[in-house]
Amino acid sequence: MSTPAAPPSLPVALALWRRSLNEVLRVRGALLPATIAPVVFLLGMSGQFGRLTGLDGFPTDSYLSWIVPLSCLQGAGFAGAATGSNLARDIEQGWFDRLLVAPVPRPLLLVGPILGGITRSLVPATVVLLVGLAVGAELPGGILGLIALYVACVGFCAIAGLWGVFMALTFRTQQAGPLMQQGVFLAVFLSTAYTPEVLLRGWLAGVAHLNPVTYVLELARQATVSGLEPSVGHTLPGLLALVGMFAALGGLALVGLRRMGR
């Protein structure tokens, strides 16, 4: 008897990617929380803390420009973390068990959902950017800056997705949803979210310096912050931070995947 040939990897990944995109088309308002929350934070935070730009050391006089990349990352991160919630639901409902017995490499089962998260994340990131520009944010970084912003968003979404997947594979319940979202929340806010590093005080200054998301934000801010022109010096640390976080969380997700079904 001959062994059936394993299906090729790419079509499997694409099929799972399409399936995860169906969430957006079939579930009414699926993207609303991930889109509206960052917009509310963008407008609220810039209205509350706008006068901080008057402090010595603030690189721009537009607080909106400072906060837009943060909100874009936040939206992309929430969209990525939703990958974990969806996976937890699939595990609870038994669908993921069926995928585990399919003759495909297990890591491939994660590629489609992560790609789906990345695709979905473009919606909140773009909506936040457009709202920010509409209410007065600047775009001094031009096309190169925009590319840097989207690379940061896409990369951060993938990382948030891996974090969500790791949580889902560890707890195997949708009740871990708040942990996935708040992991993203913490990662973003324990950085130079509100003010540049020189203006941070106390414990947050040290934490933000060590937090790789600080460098991802610097990468993203090349689009909108006039003091951070697109350059290798502002890009490379962010890219390295993304690669490092991707490797660490990807490794954890693979460990969790290996434990499934044992």
Next chain:
Amino acid sequence: MTADGAVREGRVVVALGRRALSVQFRRAQLLMPTFVLPLMLLAVIASGTSAAQDLREFPDVGSYLAFIVPGTIIQGALLAGLTTGTAFAADIEFGFFDRLLAAPVHRTSLVIGRLAGTLGLSVLQSGFFLVVAFAFGARYPGGVSAIVVAVVLAAITALGIGGIASAIALRTGSLSLLQSIFPFVFVLLFTAPAFFPRELLAPALRDAAAYNPLTFVVEAVRGQLTGDGRLGDPWAGLAAAVGLAVVTTALATFALKERLRTA
């Protein structure tokens, strides 16, 4: 209503209030957004924006942490109120509320019982936030009476937000809708001087703040805790909180009547 009837309805309210609290504490994932999220935001804002004290127009306050704690307390009140609506919607969706309707009790007690749970939750939350902030260096020159006023104002505000959330739950009966209005709660928070003085808000936000009842509540709590009456009038805060609670509880009661009429 007779005295016996009033006592019986009181027992119903207490029992439903206790149930609302015990459900909250049995499911740890419900505690994350109501207890942990506001503290996380407090920690980040306190450290991330404390340089604001260097702004010329910033009021002279002894502790920046104590200045922004009122924002955290009101955020907690908002989330406690929203949790009420979410739990209400879950009861409706899973059929528990229908069983309550079949019980020989006054219908209004069902709404008030749920809101009593909100009051209890808010008191616990505010106390928790004040103690944690104190441990991290916040000081309350207003003293014990100021702390009591702050906790009471927050509890009445939570009741007000719980009223809106309950009204939405009763009108729609949709758990997913209640879960997705979470970001809109922050609109109320950010259009009040929750973390920054009103004079330093962006002009559009400053104009909006004048119409937001939470503005007066948060300023009242701030004035009390810092012991500086210029930062907020407690009577204005009380009027705003009570007004909000009365209007929204009436809305929730009306929504219940509508639900019963159309059921």
